[in-house]
């Protein structure tokens with residue numbers, strides 16, 4: 001049984017490859033700097049056109065190694081059927097209170113896939129609920145200080161961009177570890193993920209290069225937040241001028 005240890009950063013995804021695509025670089029950067037990072041996949045991705053649940057689980061574990069994750073958990077919500085209900089919120093609240101991250105990551109709230117939109121909303125709901133003292137009173141309440149949103153099929157102007165150039169091979173390897181989704185072996189069904197120009201892989205690489213170019217590096221990942229980012233020590237920002 002998976003032991004959920006305390007982590008610094010917890011990323012939520014609807015499907016086992018979402019975090020890799022939207023925030024795999026950030027996860028790898030933070031893991032390499034010694035922070036504890038983990039992923040919760042809401043579903044096992046069993047509705048994907050390619051790959052069995054067992055294959056997808058194995059691929060997710062391999063991808064986790066490329067990113068340096070401390071642990072990864074699948075919540076087992078049915079793929080394509082993610083609802084904003086109290087059962088799902090409570091199971092996410094329990095995880096937040098157990099692993100008490102400083103930062104949580106969620107998919108951006110606008111996307112072509114309803115599962116991504118609902119996951120975004122579920123993270124927002126569970127983030128709030130985790131701080132409510134009278135909810136599950138046997139667990140110490142905890143509301144993570146920060147929520148950042150990563151981009152999947154749609155993006156907005158990012159509030160900030162993280163330089164992921166040094167870990168780009170890790171990100172790419174983590175994404176490609178989901179071979180049933182991004183590989184194009186004979187016999188695979190052609191999908192938005194694995195086929196042709198404009199595929200998700202193309203989109204990811206182009207966007208990472210574009211966001212990188214906006215801050216003068218090779219590859220970058222953009223993020224946004226729902227409110228202003230608090231900067232308690234302005235000196236922390238001076239690094240960008242260095």
Ligand SMILES: [Zn+2]
Nearest residue numbers: 014015018113
């Ligand atoms: Zn997805």
